[in-house]
Structure formats: structure tokens, C-alpha cells
Amino acid sequence: MKKIPNVTIQYNQIVQDYLYNKAENRIIGVELKTGSLRADLVVDASGVSSLTSSWMNKRGISIPSEKVDIDLSYISKQFELNNHHERDWKIKMIYPNPPQEKIGGTISKVEGNRYIVTLMGYHGAINEKEVLKGDRGFIELSKKLPILDIYQEIKEAKPLSKTSIYRIPTIIWRRFDKIGNLPNGLLLIGDTICRIDPVFGQGMSIAILEALSLQKLLQQHKNELHKIPRFFHKKSASIISPIWNMVITEDYRYPATTGKKPYGLTLQQWYAKNIFILSSQNQDVYDNFVKVMNLVSPVSSLMKPSIIKNVLTHAFSKNSKS
Numbered sequence: 001m002k003k004i005p006n007v008t009i010q011y012n013q014i015v016q017d018y019l020y021n022k023a024e025n026r027i028i029g030v031e032l033k034t035g036s037l038r039a040d041l042v043v044d045a046s047g048v049s050s051l052t053s054s055w056m057n058k059r060g061i062s063i064p065s066e067k068v069d070i071d072l073s074y075i076s077k078q079f080e081l082n083n084h085h086e087r088d089w090k091i092k093m094i095y096p097n098p099p100q101e102k103i104g105g106t107i108s109k110v111e112g113n114r115y116i117v118t119l120m121g122y123h124g125a126i127n128e129k130e131v132l133k134g135d136r137g138f139i140e141l142s143k144k145l146p147i148l149d150i151y152q153e154i155k156e157a158k159p160l161s162k163t164s165i166y167r168i169p170t171i172i173w174r175r176f177d178k179i180g181n182l183p184n185g186l187l188l189i190g191d192t193i194c195r196i197d198p199v200f201g202q203g204m205s206i207a208i209l210e211a212l213s214l215q216k217l218l219q220q221h222k223n224e225l226h227k228i229p230r231f232f233h234k235k236s237a238s239i240i241s242p243i244w245n246m247v248i249t250e251d252y253r254y255p256a257t258t259g260k261k262p263y264g265l266t267l268q269q270w271y272a273k274n275i276f277i278l279s280s281q282n283q284d285v286y287d288n289f290v291k292v293m294n295l296v297s298p299v300s301s302l303m304k305p306s307i308i309k310n311v312l313t314h315a316f317s318k319n320s321k322s
């Protein structure tokens with residue numbers, strides 16, 4: 001960023017309010033602790049706790065939102081692993097198989113022999129009081145994972161940090177694309193629009209896809225800045241929609257998940273489950289599945305005829321055996 005001549009970065013600045021021209025329903029800048037900044041276009045990239053929602057609520061602008069309660073806890077701790085054997089991996093991820101399993105985990109190399117271990121549990125599966133009872137509490141919790149790879153690594157490891165907890169009770173998609181009287185001159189991006197279930201690791205990719213589409217719009221409409229927010233919010237909705245749908249399809253496997261269910265949920269869950277199982281047996285399905293999960297390919301690539309045929313064959317042979 002420092003190499004781009006017309007970009008100035010100011011650190012340690014907190015945006016406290018918007019500068020607003022009510023007559024024109026236009027955001028004309030931001031109020032900082034240390035003064036104010038005027039702008040033709042303000043981009044709010046301040047994340048899920050952005051002040052925009054409460055600012056709009058105070059002015060009677062309601063934001064249609066999709067909310068899903070997932071009651072998710074992330075518990076993290078750093079460890080130094082022993083040097084007893086060579087490790088041929090940098091990260092291991094263990095996903096729960098819902099609805100029976102509610103706890104997943106990751107272990108990731110940082111540097112040296114330091115590793116960050118994160119355990120995540122849906123719907124109260126993690127007893128936070130127990131986990132916070134000394135270092136052993138965290139290690140004992142790792143025994144509850146569907147497989148014991150992480151427990152085997154940390155059972156005799158040296159804890160390097162305190163145990164940290166982060167809670168995500170609800171995921172939310174704020175539909176700025178559906179607001180008729182959205183103030184002009186304001187554009188929202190990233191988690192400000194949508195906080196998705198982080199277990200699937202797609203939030204940053206969504207933000208990047210949105211940033212790329214904003215770049216394109218800025219190039220296409222250099223002299224028509226006023227058009228950009230509307231075009232952008234429409235585009236961001238089309239980026240988020242298939243991913244949101246894919247993620248909540250999984251979240252709703254837990255009966256305790258509440259919110260607005262997508263149409264055809266049962267069929268989608270059935271299809272996704274078969275894709276998941278097939279991806280461990282079929283290279284083509286695996287390659288397509290990984291590309292979709294990492295947002296490299298659209299979800300529709302899992303609906304191509306050869307994959308549908310594989311899913312049906314798999315389901316049919318499973319049924320015929322049962």
C-alpha cells in the first residue's frame with residue numbers, strides 16, 4: 001500500500017461518527033477522535049461491530065438481516081510441541097460430523113516449535129468453566145474431538161499462553177443491497193455486511209472477492225462515483241449468497257440452530273453429505289469440492305452432470321445395500 005502514491009494510511013484512528021448531509025441523504029465524511037475527514041465515497045470496512053448499523057437504526061433506516069443462531073465458541077491456546085519426531089504437516093483440521101459431533105479443532109504451526117491449537121464447539125458443546133481450569137482443562141477437551149490426533153500432540157506439550165475464548169452466538173448477513181434509502185456516498189464491505197460461520201474459513205476470501213469487484217467498479221465508473229455503492233452492494237450479495245447458503249446448509253444439521261431456513265434444505269443437505277463422502281473416494285469430486293470450499297469455483301460446479309451421476313450412483317448403491 002505504501003508504494004501506491006495516492007494512498008495515505010493513518011494509524012490509530014477511530015471513526016466515531018459519520019458526517020451527514022441530511023437534505024441530500026449523503027455521507028460526506030467521517031468524524032475521528034482527532035478531527036474529521038471529508039470524502040466523496042466512504043467505505044466502511046470496520047467489521048461485524050461497525051457503527052453503521054446503530055447509526056442507521058437511530059435514523060429509522062432498518063436493515064433487513066438474515067440471522068442464524070449457531071452458539072459457537074472458539075477456544076485457543078499456544079503450545080510448544082516436543083521434538084520427539086518429525087512432523088510432515090503444518091496444519092491439521094478436524095471437522096465434526098453433525099449432528100452427533102459438535103466439537104472440531106485445528107492445530108497450526110506458527111514458527112519454531114510453536115503451534116496454535118483451536119477447539120471450536122457448537123451449541124454449548126464446550127464447557128468453558130472446565131476448559132479454563134488450568135492448562136489441563138484445554139488438553140482434556142481435545143480428547144472430545146472425533147479423532148485424537150490433536151490430543152496426541154498436546155498431551156505432553158508445554159503450554160505457552162493463557163486460554164482465550166471467542167464467542168460467535170449468531171452469524172449475520174446485513175442486506176444493504178435491499179435498503180431503498182441507504183445514504184448516498186456510503187459503501188459497506190467485508191464482515192460489515194456478512195459475518196459467516198468461521199469454521200469453514202471463508203470470511204477473508206469473501207472480503208477479497210468483494211475488494212476485487214470494488215476495484216473493477218472503481219475502474220469502470222471513475223467519473224460516476226455515485227453509482228458505485230448500488231452496483232457494489234448488488235454484486236456483493238451475489239458473491240455472498242451461494243456461500244451463505246452452503247454454510248447454513250451445514251449449520252442447520254444441528255437441530256438447535258435457529259433462523260430462517262433456506263428453501264430445499266433437506267435436499268441440499270442430502271446432496272452435500274454425498275459430495276462430502278464421495279470426495280474421500282473420487283479425485284474429480286474431491287478437486288471440485290476443495291475448489292468450491294476455497295471459493296475458487298462456483299457452487300454450481302458441484303452440479304455438473306458427471307458429479308450428479310456420481311452422487312446418484314453412490315446414493316443408489318448405498319440404498320440398494322440397505
Ligand SMILES: Cc1cc2nc3c(=O)[nH]c(=O)nc-3n(C[C@H](O)[C@H](O)[C@H](O)COP(=O)(O)OP(=O)(O)OC[C@H]3O[C@@H](n4cnc5c(N)ncnc54)[C@H](O)[C@@H]3O)c2cc1C
Nearest residue numbers: 013014015045046047074190191198201202203204205207
Ligand atoms: C474466530 C474466528 C476465526 C476465523 N477464521 C477464519 C479463517 O480461518 N479463514 C477466513 O477466511 N476467515 C476467518 N474468519 C473470518 C475473518 O476473520 C473475517 O471474515 C475477516 O477478518 C473480515 O475482514 P474485514 O476486513 O471485513 O473485518 P475485520 O478483520 O474485522 O477488520 C475490521 C477492522 O476495522 C477496525 N475498526 C472497527 N471499528 C472501527 C472504528 N470505529 N474506527 C476505526 N477502525 C475500526 C477493527 O479494529 C479492525 O481492524 C474468522 C473469524 C473469527 C471470528
